[in-house]
Amino acid sequence: MPGRLKTVLFCYTANSAPQQQLVIDGIMNKKVAVLISCEESYQGATVGVVAQFQELARYLNQDLVGVIVGRPNSRGEIAVDPTDPVSAATRLTERLYDARVTDYRLDTVRSNEVWEHLRSVPAAADPTNLSIGNAR
Secondary structure (H helix, E strand, O other): OOHHHHHHHHHHHOOOOOOHHHHHHHHOOOEEEEEEEOOOOOOHHHHHHHHHHHHHHHHOOOEEEEEEEEOOOOOOHHHHOOOOHHHHHHHHHHOOOOOOOOOOOOOOOOOOOOOHHHOOOOOOOOOOOOOOOOOO
16 A cells, blocks of 8 residues: 555544544445546556555455546547446446455355356346456
8 A cells, every 4th residue: 555545544544533433434344446547558557556456445345346447638538438438437336336356365265156146147138238247
């Protein structure tokens, strides 16, 4: 976690913080998503940011359900980004609370099937639906 973020976070969660428990309860165990706007199409430009958010999510016991990167260079340009981050963000928000995040450790007891909880849910009929489970 970057030092600046730690400073802000610990300022509000330290034992001396006046509303420490309220702040901790408000940020722990949430489902979160990261939306990044970056004009660089080079993957390495956002890798560090994503890694920091992944570690922050783990530290706060949060489920990081997705990362969307848009690559605009000026106001409004995000709408014409060929990767369509606006639609991707819409789909992500639609499944935010139902998304299942796994972070297995060596000693984690788990089933041999990742999607067993969805067996009773019919597959999407729309081949253009690129939400999780339908990605091409």
